[in-house]
Amino acid sequence: MSEEMKRIAEEQEKWLLMTEGLRERKEKFTTDSGIPLKSLYTPLDTEKIDYVRDIGFPGLPPYTRGVYPNMYRGRLWTIRMFSGFGTPEETNQRWKLLYEAGETGFSAAVDSLTFAGVDPDDPIDWVKAEVGKEGVPIYSIKGMEVMVEGLPIDEVSVALVVEPETSAAITSMYFNVAKKRGIPVESLRGTTQNDILTMTIGYVPWRPLKPEDLLKLACDLIEYCTAMGNAPKWNPINFTTYNYREGGIDAVQEIALGLANAVAHIEELLSRGWGIDDFAFRLAFHLSAHKDFFEEIAKYRAARKLWYRLMTERYGAKEEISKQFRFHVQTAGSSLCAQQPMVNIIRTAYQALEAVLGGCQSLHTNSYDEAVCLPSEEAVLLAVRTQQVLREEAGVGNVIDPLGGSYLIEALTEELEHRIWEYFEKIEDAGGIVEALKSGWLYRMMNKAFEKRRKAIESGEEKVIGVNCYVMEEEPHPPFKTNPRAAEIEIERLNKLRAERDNLKIKSLLDELRRVCEKKENVLPVVMELTREGATVGEITNTFREMWGLWDVPMMG
Amino acid sequence: MERKTRVLLFKPGIDGHWRGILTVSSALSEAGMEVIFEGFKSVDTVVEAALQEDVDVIGYSVHSGAHHEWTIKLNEALEKKGVRDRFLVILGGAIPHADHEDLKKEGADAVFSPGTDTRDIVRFIQENVPRSR
Numbered sequence: 001m002s003e004e005m006k007r008i009a010e011e012q013e014k015w016l017l018m019t020e021g022l023r024e025r026k027e028k029f030t031t032d033s034g035i036p037l038k039s040l041y042t043p044l045d046t047e048k049i050d051y052v053r054d055i056g057f058p059g060l061p062p063y064t065r066g067v068y069p070n071m072y073r074g075r076l077w078t079i080r081m082f083s084g085f086g087t088p089e090e091t092n093q094r095w096k097l098l099y100e101a102g103e104t105g106f107s108a109a110v111d112s113l114t115f116a117g118v119d120p121d122d123p124i125d126w127v128k129a130e131v132g133k134e135g136v137p138i139y140s141i142k143g144m145e146v147m148v149e150g151l152p153i154d155e156v157s158v159a160l161v162v163e164p165e166t167s168a169a170i171t172s173m174y175f176n177v178a179k180k181r182g183i184p185v186e187s188l189r190g191t192t193q194n195d196i197l198t199m200t201i202g203y204v205p206w207r208p209l210k211p212e213d214l215l216k217l218a219c220d221l222i223e224y225c226t227a228m229g230n231a232p233k234w235n236p237i238n239f240t241t242y243n244y245r246e247g248g249i250d251a252v253q254e255i256a257l258g259l260a261n262a263v264a265h266i267e268e269l270l271s272r273g274w275g276i277d278d279f280a281f282r283l284a285f286h287l288s289a290h291k292d293f294f295e296e297i298a299k300y301r302a303a304r305k306l307w308y309r310l311m312t313e314r315y316g317a318k319e320e321i322s323k324q325f326r327f328h329v330q331t332a333g334s335s336l337c338a339q340q341p342m343v344n345i346i347r348t349a350y351q352a353l354e355a356v357l358g359g360c361q362s363l364h365t366n367s368y369d370e371a372v373c374l375p376s377e378e379a380v381l382l383a384v385r386t387q388q389v390l391r392e393e394a395g396v397g398n399v400i401d402p403l404g405g406s407y408l409i410e411a412l413t414e415e416l417e418h419r420i421w422e423y424f425e426k427i428e429d430a431g432g433i434v435e436a437l438k439s440g441w442l443y444r445m446m447n448k449a450f451e452k453r454r455k456a457i458e459s460g461e462e463k464v465i466g467v468n469c470y471v472m473e474e475e476p477h478p479p480f481k482t483n484p485r486a487a488e489i490e491i492e493r494l495n496k497l498r499a500e501r502d503n504l505k506i507k508s509l510l511d512e513l514r515r516v517c518e519k520k521e522n523v524l525p526v527v528m529e530l531t532r533e534g535a536t537v538g539e540i541t542n543t544f545r546e547m548w549g550l551w552d553v554p555m556m557g
Numbered sequence: 558m559e560r561k562t563r564v565l566l567f568k569p570g571i572d573g574h575w576r577g578i579l580t581v582s583s584a585l586s587e588a589g590m591e592v593i594f595e596g597f598k599s600v601d602t603v604v605e606a607a608l609q610e611d612v613d614v615i616g617y618s619v620h621s622g623a624h625h626e627w628t629i630k631l632n633e634a635l636e637k638k639g640v641r642d643r644f645l646v647i648l649g650g651a652i653p654h655a656d657h658e659d660l661k662k663e664g665a666d667a668v669f670s671p672g673t674d675t676r677d678i679v680r681f682i683q684e685n686v687p688r689s690r
Contacts, residue, residue, distance in 0.1 A: 111621075112570070112571050112572040112573070112621055113571065115573075116571055116573070118571060124599070126569075126570065126599055126600070126630070127570070127571055129570055129623045129626040129627065129630070130570050130571060130572060130621045130622075130623050133572075133621045133622040133623050134572065134620070134621045134622055199573075203573040203574060203575070204573045204575050205571070205573040206571035206573065206597055246576075247576055248576070337671065337672050338653075338654065338670050338671040338672050339672050371651070371671045371672075372651055372652065372653040372654070372670065372671065373622065373651070373653050374622065447579060447583070450576060450579070450580060451580070451583060454580055454584070454675065458674050458675065458676065464672070466672070467672045468674075476653065476654035476655035476657075477653065477654070477655065478653075478655050479653035479655055479656065482622060555575065555579065555596070556579075556594070
């Protein structure tokens with residue numbers, strides 16, 4: 001121990017004597033993930049940290065302080081609001097409103113049919129009830145065209161929040177619309193979420209595909225866009241740990257799952273003969289900003305370090321860009337309450353601050369009414385303004401990684417790094433992501449985590465304002481309603497398309513897709529042709545179902 | 558031996574937000590009820606299943622915003638078979654409080670929105686079952 005550390009330790013002894021016998025509010029203080037918290041952090045807690053090796057400089061390994069050398073000094077994070085409802089026309093209007101309000105990136109929330117890959121005129125008649133209810137219906141290139149009509153998609157990036165079931169169909173619709181507008185696909189910036197865990201543990205769709213087939217589809221898009229260079233600026237995947245976190249797990253499990261999921265894709269792509277640097281530079285993440293302020297900030301820093309470690313130690317990546325962990329953040333929907341909804345504005349603001357202090361690349365802030373309905377115009381504008389207060393008034397983007405060097409943050413970053421890696425190894429021991437899905441291991445883990453959280457809230461151990469403390473009587477808040485005619489409008493749009501398109505050509509292209517599915521070739525080239533010719537999301541996804549079969553999800557673990 | 562209360566839980570439609578109904582399922586089991594978890598079901602087939610399983614309660618979860626549609630359809634299917642009164646019908650999910658009154662008119666006996674303590678659901682069932690046995 002150095003002289004200085006000895007002096008600090010001596011002083012600490014004096015302070016500890018003073019605190020002896022003082023009562024504390026709680027018996028035990030921990031972070032949300034259960035890391036024990038001391039009442040005070042000092043240089044003694046960061047003594048073993050080697051600054052250059054473990055923290056370093058932004059834009060330099062191990063990227064603890066950020067992936068870019070100048071971070072928000074150069075360009076602030078992207079304001080990207082997840083948005084969509086009713087019809088493509090209405091969504092287009094909302095996107096224009098958000099753009100005028102200062103949004104700097106778009107993100108499409110699709111309805112449950114588009115998400116699962118089901119057409120509104122499916123023989124199962126009752127699917128109609130959900131058209132346009134929880135997102136925008138995009139069943140063909142026609143809907144896509146309308147959604148982005150008049151928007152500067154040559155300049156502004158677009159996130160398509162669709163998963164492997166429909167990522168090829170929806171992404172290719174977008175690429176085809178861009179082509180029609182004269183924008184080269186190679187220049188397009190944006191993201192397809194394309195996350196297998198969102199569609200398995202985050203959400204279980206109707207007529208689900210098997211995990212190995214979802215992995216294949218996810219990797220097809222990465223291969224087509226990135227490795228083969230068809231859309232080099234497009235992020236073909238966003239490992240969406242946000243969605244897993246919403247299921248009740250903690251910060252450690254969130255990042256560990258994200259890494260394990262990335263590994264499954266990397267292994268698949270390596271086995272297809274690609275090198276790590278052919279695609280790793282476009283692997284991106286979508287993280288949660290949850291309740292525990294300091295732990296979340298440390299989580300982002302730890303995630304960057306861990307990605308660097310994974311890419312160098314395990315995969316021997318050569319390109320620096322392959323080792324840089326880039327991520328979007330969404331404030332935690334599961335932290336929002338239906339009770340006293342205005343309190344959600346405050347919750348979201350603190351969570352947005354976590355994301356910014358953690359160095360996110362883009363950010364979605366939830367609207368205060370989202371615990372019960374889709375955001376109203378008023379609510380979504382407030383959510384945009386929440387980010388603008390941080391950008392324009394609070395000055396939090398003026399210094400890079402401003403909490404770096406905090407004894408607490410550095411100690412937490414180290415501890416999280418250690419715990420996340422341990423949990424990541426546990427998932428690997430369970431056979432990796434695909435095996436852990438099939439065996440039910442991941443479902444058991446998620447169910448257990450959520451049960452623990454439910455009990456903590458119901459016992460009052462975890463405080464939730466308006467739910468188990470500070471409860472009060474209130475008038476119900478009028479909800480935002482979606483277009484009741486959405487199903488009719490969309491079926492009409494499809495009928496027209498089916499009458500106009502070359503159905504023989506579609507039929508032969510669908511046969512070609514069957515052949516591609518059978519041979520397990522990349523589906524993208526033929527899906528690009530299919531959606532250009534007017535094939536629907538249901539026609540394409542049903543072909544996958546027909547060729548590969550459905551999955552009996554071990555949901556109960 | 559006293560007969561256990563039997564509850565059928567399902568998701569109408571195709572929305573895959575499962576967390577809520579899985580949670581209710583384990584809370585009801587913990588409270589000593591027999592839970593028959595049906596997953597995705599159409600409202601027509603669910604009525605058949607409820608009769609076959611001889612349940613006391615039909616519970617469904619909606620997070621898609623289509624809660625009015627599904628409540629009306631389920632009620633119609635029950636009425637068509639003339640068995641509406643045999644079951645306690647409860648709805649949960651991302652449902653605005655402002656919609657509760659209408660949903661009760663449309664056929665739900667109780668509506669549980671986000672933030673519900675699962676013990677309140679247990680209590681409601683215990684106080685209202687058996688209905689017309």
